[in-house]
Amino acid sequence: MAERKPDEMGYYDQEELVQIDYDPPRSGWMDTPVDFRPGSWIYPGKPRHLEYLGLANPRQWSPTDDDWQLPPNWKEIIFEGMRERLDKYRTFKIFMDCCVRCGACADKCHFFIGGGDPKNMPVLRAELLRSVYRRDFTTAGKLLGRFAGARELTEDVIKEWFYYFFQCTECRRCSVFCPYGIDTAEITMMGRELLNLLGLNVNWVIEPVANCFRTGNHLGIQPHGLKDTLEFFADDIEEITGIRIDPPINKKGAEILFVTPSGDFLADPGTFTCMGYMMMFHELGIDYTWSTYASEGGNFGLFTSHEMIKRLNAKIYAEAKRLGVKWILGGECGHMWRVVQQYMDTMNGPADFLEVPVSPLTGTVFENASSTKMVHIIEFVADAIRNGKLKLDPSRNDHLSVTFHDSCNPARAMGFFEEPRYVINSVCRNFHEMPENTIREQTFCCGGGAGLGTDENMEMRLRGGLPRGNAVRFVQEKYGVNQLACICAIDRATLTTVCDYWAPGVQVTGIHELLANAMVMKGETERTLNLRLEPLKEEPEGDDV
Amino acid sequence: MEFVEELRLKKGAIQENWIEKILDSYPSRGRDYYRTKKDEFLNPVGTVLSSRAEAIIESLLEGFDHSVLSTLLEDVIKIRAVQDFSPSQALAFLPLLKQALREELQTVERAEAWPREFEEFEARIDQMTLLAFDIYTGCRQRIYELRIDELKRLQGSPRSRRAAKESLNDPERNSREAGGYQ
Numbered sequence: 001m002a003e004r005k006p007d008e009m010g011y012y013d014q015e016e017l018v019q020i021d022y023d024p025p026r027s028g029w030m031d032t033p034v035d036f037r038p039g040s041w042i043y044p045g046k047p048r049h050l051e052y053l054g055l056a057n058p059r060q061w062s063p064t065d066d067d068w069q070l071p072p073n074w075k076e077i078i079f080e081g082m083r084e085r086l087d088k089y090r091t092f093k094i095f096m097d098c099c100v101r102c103g104a105c106a107d108k109c110h111f112f113i114g115g116g117d118p119k120n121m122p123v124l125r126a127e128l129l130r131s132v133y134r135r136d137f138t139t140a141g142k143l144l145g146r147f148a149g150a151r152e153l154t155e156d157v158i159k160e161w162f163y164y165f166f167q168c169t170e171c172r173r174c175s176v177f178c179p180y181g182i183d184t185a186e187i188t189m190m191g192r193e194l195l196n197l198l199g200l201n202v203n204w205v206i207e208p209v210a211n212c213f214r215t216g217n218h219l220g221i222q223p224h225g226l227k228d229t230l231e232f233f234a235d236d237i238e239e240i241t242g243i244r245i246d247p248p249i250n251k252k253g254a255e256i257l258f259v260t261p262s263g264d265f266l267a268d269p270g271t272f273t274c275m276g277y278m279m280m281f282h283e284l285g286i287d288y289t290w291s292t293y294a295s296e297g298g299n300f301g302l303f304t305s306h307e308m309i310k311r312l313n314a315k316i317y318a319e320a321k322r323l324g325v326k327w328i329l330g331g332e333c334g335h336m337w338r339v340v341q342q343y344m345d346t347m348n349g350p351a352d353f354l355e356v357p358v359s360p361l362t363g364t365v366f367e368n369a370s371s372t373k374m375v376h377i378i379e380f381v382a383d384a385i386r387n388g389k390l391k392l393d394p395s396r397n398d399h400l401s402v403t404f405h406d407s408c409n410p411a412r413a414m415g416f417f418e419e420p421r422y423v424i425n426s427v428c429r430n431f432h433e434m435p436e437n438t439i440r441e442q443t444f445c446c447g448g449g450a451g452l453g454t455d456e457n458m459e460m461r462l463r464g465g466l467p468r469g470n471a472v473r474f475v476q477e478k479y480g481v482n483q484l485a486c487i488c489a490i491d492r493a494t495l496t497t498v499c500d501y502w503a504p505g506v507q508v509t510g511i512h513e514l515l516a517n518a519m520v521m522k523g524e525t526e527r528t529l530n531l532r533l534e535p536l537k538e539e540p541e542g543d544d545v
Numbered sequence: 546m547e548f549v550e551e552l553r554l555k556k557g558a559i560q561e562n563w564i565e566k567i568l569d570s571y572p573s574r575g576r577d578y579y580r581t582k583k584d585e586f587l588n589p590v591g592t593v594l595s596s597r598a599e600a601i602i603e604s605l606l607e608g609f610d611h612s613v614l615s616t617l618l619e620d621v622i623k624i625r626a627v628q629d630f631s632p633s634q635a636l637a638f639l640p641l642l643k644q645a646l647r648e649e650l651q652t653v654e655r656a657e658a659w660p661r662e663f664e665e666f667e668a669r670i671d672q673m674t675l676l677a678f679d680i681y682t683g684c685r686q687r688i689y690e691l692r693i694d695e696l697k698r699l700q701g702s703p704r705s706r707r708a709a710k711e712s713l714n715d716p717e718r719n720s721r722e723a724g725g726y727q
Contacts, residue, residue, distance in 0.1 A: 037629065039688075107578050113588065116575020116627050268698045435586045455692040462627040462688065470589040496698070497691045500621070 028200060029359045030131065030146070031119060033156045034163040036082075039459030041167055042452065045206035046054040050199060052210045053308075057199025063162065068155070070198050075153055079136060081197045085190060086137065089306075092190050095182045096133045097508045098124065098436045105174035105184065109169055114463035122174035122184040123165050129191050132157060165191035167460060169452055170303070170335075171408035171445035188450070193305045199302065202421050205451035208300045212312050216293040217262035218300060223250075223292035229265050230290060235534065242525030245282045250323065251289035255360060257320050258288050260331025260377075261298040261489035270492045272531040273332055273510025280381060280512060283521050284389060286360055288329065294319035295337040298489065300341075309345055311345040313339055316346050320373075327357035329372040332510050334449065334488030337376060338413040345372050362387040376410070378487055378511060382419040385426050392522040396527070396536065397428035400483045402514070404433070405468065406443035407488035415441075420487055427518035432479040438471040446493030461494065462501050469502025476503050484508050491520050548662035552606060555649050563645035564598050567638040568632070572710070589622055597621045601673075602642075609669050618677050619684075626684035636681055639674040643667055 016216060038293050047058035052093075056077075059069050071077060086093045105122040107113065112120040119125060127149070132152035134141030141150030151157070170185035178184070195201060208218030215222055221229070230247040281288055283333045301308030320328055330336060338419035352375035359364040364383045366375045384390055391453070404424055410416040417440050425431055438444050447464030464471075475481040484495060484506050492508055499506040517530050528536055552559070568576045577593030583678075597617045604613050625635040646666070 039627075040629070049562070106574075107582065112575070114579075114590065114624075116571040116579060116590065117629065118572050121574065266699060326629035437584065438586050455695050458688050458692050459627045462691075466624065466627075467586065474586070493695070493698075497695060500691055500694065501687065545565055545651055 005109050017364055020502075029124060029127075030151050033051070034160050036163065037459075038456075040167070040457055041163060041460075042202040042204055042457050044456055045199075047200040047401040049203070049206045049210035050201075053206070055195055055199065055206070059199065063159070068159070068272050069201070070155065070158070074158070074198050076154060077197050078132075078158075078194055078355070081194045082133065082137070085193065086133075088382065089186075089190070091120060091183065091186055093313055095126070095187055096130055096137075096466035097390060098180050099123065099130070099182060100180070102179065104177045104179060105182075107486055108174040109174075110169075110171070110173070110447060110467045111460070111464045114447075115460075119160075119164050120167060122168075124185060124519070125168060126182075126187045126485060128164060129187060137204055149465040151484050154431055158195070158198065158200070161191050162195055164200055165195065167453065167464075169408070169445045169447065169449035169464065171449055172412045173408070173442065173445065174414065176441050185450075185507050186218065189302070189306075192303065196305055202451060202454075205303045206275050207210060208298075209304055209312065211533070212296050212300065212315075214293075215295075216315055217265075217296035218298060219262045219266055221262060221265060221479060223227050226265065226292045230278070232492045233271070236273055236531075237279055238542070239322075239530065240527065240529045240533070241279070241521055243282070243521055243523060245278055247278055248289045250291055250293075252296075252323050253325075254287050254289035254323060255326050255327040256286060256288040256507040257294065257316075257328045258331065258377075259294050259297045259316055259328060261336060262296045263489035263493060264296070264331065265295075267489075267493050267511065269507070269509055269532075270489050272513040272516075274505060274512075276510065276512030276514075276516035277377065279519060279521065283359055283519060284384060286398040288433045288525070289323060289325070291323065292320075297331050297333045299336060299339045300451060302339055306343075306347075309339060309343055313344050314348045316344075316374075317351055321353055326355040327369075328354070329357075329380060330374055331377050332487040332489065334409040334490055336409075337416075338409040340372055341413050341423065344374070352474060359383055360391050376414070376416065376419075378419045378423055381512075381515065382422050390515075392427055392515075392518045393520050394427050394429050394518050397407070397514055397519050398430070399482045400428055400514070401432065401470065401479055402428050402432040402483045402485050402509075403431070403479075403481045405446075405472075405484055405486040405491060406439050406441075406450060407486050407491050408443060408445050408488055411443050411472065412441055417441075420485075420511055423515060424485055425509075429513045432470040432475050432481055434475050444468040444471065446488075446491050446494045446498055448497075453490050453494045462498065465494070465498035466502060468495070469498045472499055472506055473503035476506055482506055483514075485514060499523050547661040549606060550665070551650070552666070557600060558598050559642075559649045559674070560602050560646050562649055563602070563638075563642050564595050565699055566641040566645055567594055567598065570634065570637065581601070593624060595621050605666065605669050614673055614676060615680065618673065619680050622677060622680045623684050627688070630687075631682060636674065636677050636709050639670065639677055643684055646670075 041063050044061055044063065047060060055070055062070050101123055103123060109120050109122050128522060132153045133148055133150040134148055135152060139146040165188050166421045168188040170188055172183065172185045174184045175182065186335045211220035212218050222252040227249055229451035234245045234247060252409060264270040299309055299312045301312040304409060316328065330340060331513060351370050356370045357373060362383055371377045402424060445464065446468060447461045472484055482505060484499060486492060486495060486508065492510055495510045499508060513531050530536055568580055571579060579588060582591060584589035585592040597620050601617050603611055
C-alpha cells in the first residue's frame with residue numbers, strides 16, 4: 001500500500017483501502033468459473049438415495065471438491081443425453097434454437113433482482129446450455145465457435161450448470177414475458193436431467209424422491225405414522241371445536257381420493273392447513289378418503305427428470321384405481337399443479353377409469369379437470385361457499401389483516417387467480433393486495449421452490465425472496481398486514497422465513513386454516529382457540545390474581 | 546461559506562458519486578439494472594440503496610442520530626448481508642463515502658479550509674462504520690437463527706407431528722434430515 005496519511009487524498013482509494021477486492025469479475029461470462037460460496041449451494045444427493053432409485057454414479061462428493069468424480073466418459077454421456085432429448089422433446093429443440101436474446105426475460109428473475117448475478121438472468125442461464133448445444137449440434141457453432149456463441153464443454157461448464165440450474169426455482173416468471181413463449185423452467189429441467197446422468201443432483205430433491213418412491217410421500221411417513229398423525233390432528237380439532245372427526249383412510253369405494261403435499265402432515269404452519277381440510281370435509285359430509293400410499297401431492301420428480309415425474313405421479317392414479325374412487329381432489333400445493341395440469345395427463349393418463357369430477361354438494365361439473373380427473377381444493381371449496389354450503393363467520397378473523405401470495409405454479413401453470421381471493425374474502429374482512437406487478441401472473445417466487453427450500457443455501461433463498469419480501473413489507477407498513485396467505489406447501493415453509501427476515505411480524509397461513517377458523521360447524525362448542533391453539537381473544541389486562 | 550453549507554451545496558454530487566461507487570460493487574449487468582430501473586418493487590436493491598444513501602448523508606449533516614442511522618443502515622446491510630459479498634465487501638460502501646466526499650470537495654479545495662469540521666464529519670462516517678459492523682453481524686446471526694427456526698418448526702412438540710416422525714424408522718436418518726420436504 002502506498003504511504004499515505006489518513007488526511008491525504010487517495011488514502012481511501014478503492015484499491016488501497018483494507019486491500020479488499022471491490023470489483024466483480026471483469027472477465028466474460030464464458031471465462032468466469034463458479035465460486036462455490038457457502039450459503040449459495042445445496043448439499044449433493046447421498047449415494048444410498050441414488051442407488052435406491054437406480055440413478056447414475058452414486059458416490060460421496062461435494063461441490064467444493066476439485067474432483068467431482070465424474071464417469072470417465074462423462075462428455076460422451078452429456079452429448080448422447082442432449083441428442084436423445086433434442087430428438088424426444090420438441091420443445092427442448094425449439095427453445096435451444098429460437099431465442100433471439102431480446103432481453104425481455106433478463107430482469108424478471110427474483111435471483112437476479114436480489115443479487116445482480118448476470119448468470120441468474122434467465123437468458124444467460126439458458127445460454128449456459130445453449131452455448132454447448134451450438135458448438136456441438138449446429139453448423140454455425142461448429143464453424144464459427146465463439147463468434148456464434150458456442151463454447152467447449154468442460155468440467156468447469158458442468159460445475160457452472162450445477163451451480164445455476166440449482167439456483168432456478170422453475171417459477172416461470174420469466175416465461176410470462178418471453179415473446180417466443182420459451183418456457184425457461186423446461187430449460188432448467190433439461191439441465192438437471194443432463195446433470196443427473198452424471199450423478200449430479202442435490203439431496204434436498206433426491207432424498208424426497210427416494211422416500212416417495214418407497215413410502216408414497218417425500219417425508220417417508222409410513223402408513224401407521226400417517227394414520228396416527230391424522231388422529232392427533234383430530235385430537236386438536238376436538239379440543240378446539242368439541243367435535244370428534246374420524247378421518248377415513250384407504251377407504252375402498254369412497255367417492256373422492258384426497259391427496260395433499262406431505263409437508264402438511266409435519267411442518268407448521270402447513271399442519272394447521274391440514275386440520276382445516278379435515279374440518280371442511282367433515283362439515284360438508286362428503287364421501288372421501290385419505291391414502292397412506294398416495295400420500296404425497298407434491299412431486300420432486302419434477303426437479304429431477306421427466307421419467308421421475310412419471311414414476312412418482314403414477315402412484316396417485318394407481319391408488320385411485322385400487323380404491324375404486326370416482327375422482328381425485330388435490331390439496332393446497334404449488335408444483336403439484338404444474339405436474340397435474342401440464343404433465344400428468346400425457347404421462348400417465350388419460351385416466352379413463354375415473355369419472356369427470358362432479359361436486360356431490362352442488363352438482364357443479366369441473367370440466368377443466370375432465371381429462372386429469374383431478375380438482376384443486378380451492379376450486380371445490382369456492383364452489384361450496386358460492387352455493388351456500390358452508391356457514392362462515394369472518395369476524396373470527398378480524399384480528400388478521402391478510403394479503404395473498406399467488407403461488408407460482410397455481411398462478412402461472414393454472415391461471416388460478418380468482419378462486420383463492422374469493423375464498424379469502426369470504427372468510428376474512430381485512431384483505432389487501434400487494435402491488436400489481438408482484439401478484440397474479442407476475443407473482444414473485446418465494447425463492448425456495450424446485451428443491452431449493454433447504455437451509456444450507458439460506459443466503460441464496462433470502463436473496464431470491466427479496467422481491468416478494470419487499471412487497472410484503474410494503475403492505476405491512478401501509479395496511480398493517482400481519483398474515484400472508486398462500487396455497488403452496490413450499491411457500492408455507494419458506495415464506496415464513498422470508499417474512500421473518502424481510503418483513504418480520506407477518507405470519508404465513510394456508511387458506512384452509514383461515515377458512516376453518518371462520519367456519520361455524522354444526523354442533524361445535526364456543527370457540528376459544530384458533531387452529532394454532534392460541535386464544536381467540538386477547539386476555540383482558542388487569543390486576544394479577 | 547461554512548463547511549456544512551458547502552456540503553449541502555455539494556450534497557447532490559456527493560450522493561451521486563457515492564451511489565455510483567456502491568453500485569460498482571455489482572457485476573455490470575446487475576449494476577445497470579440497479580441503476581436504471583426505478584420501480585421500487587421490481588428493483589428493491591437499487592431503490593433502497595439510492596434512497597437510503599441520500600437519507601444517510603442528510604442525517605450525517607445533522608449530526609449522528611444513532612437510531613435514525615441504524616434504521617437506514619439496516620435496510621441496506623440486510624440486503625448486502627445475503628448477497629455475494631465477503632463481510633468486508635459488504636460494508637465497503639461506508640468508507641467509500643469518504644472517497645466520494647473528498648473527490649467532490651476537492652475541486653474547490655475545501656477539505657483543507659476546514660480541517661476540524663472535515664475531521665469531525667469523517668469521524669461520523671467512522672462511527673457509522675462501526676455501527677454498521679454491529680448491524681451486519683446481527684443480520685448474519687439472524688440468518689443462522691432462521692436456519693435453526695426452520696428446523697425447530699419441524700422438530701417441535703405438537704403431538705400430531707410426533708407420530709409422523711416416529712414412523713421415520715430409517716436408522717441412518719439423522720434429525721436434520723427428518724423433515725421439510727414439501
